[in-house]
Amino acid sequence: MSGLTTHVLDLTHGQPAKNVKIELYYLQSGKSTLLKSVATNEDGRLDSPLLLENEMKIGTYEIIFHVGDYFHSKSIDIPSPAFLETVPVRFGIANLESHYHVPLLISPWGYQVYRGS
Template sequence: MPGLSIHVVDVAGGRVAQGMRVEVRYAEGEGCLQPLADGPVSASGLLEDERLARRFAPGRVQVRFHVAHWYRQAGSVLPQPPFLDVVVFDFGLADPGAHYHLPFKCTPWGYSCFRGGA
């Protein structure tokens, strides 16, 4: 199953980051990044958008995770400016037939994002 999936977990709280805004932009080949998906993380921890479940031509993807806003909404007290605000993760899609799964694990002070298996 080709496509892209994004799973967001608050490892500081041991829960999925339900409600965190995630933006996805895509550029085929060397083109300019264009908006692809934008929405909140679901109760399952996924950015659920049917536009991510398709075959992508080789190109670039940029994902923006709105970390500080989510933690503030969840009641965390963060400094101003926050250590992490909007985390931007850029990566390449080389194989149109592959599924690219991005587990994003975060705290207010750090994150990990990588290509996982899904």
């Protein structure tokens, strides 16, 4: 199975991060093209992949996670603007037969991202 998926985990509250806005861009020749704008579900995941197998193409992509809006909606004291308003993750897809999973672990003060399975 190939395609592109993601999920977001809230490390501050120890739970999936629901209703995080996510934008996916394709980058080419100094230009970025918005491919999709979605939000995470109750499980911190998307209801469908960011890209299906037949939608993937080799190249550079960027996912922008709007974590500032998410943390402002929680009952914790964070400044405005938040330390992290958005988390941009730029990555390459080189193999169309592979599955690419880009999980994000977040707190108001930091994040971790990696290529998952």
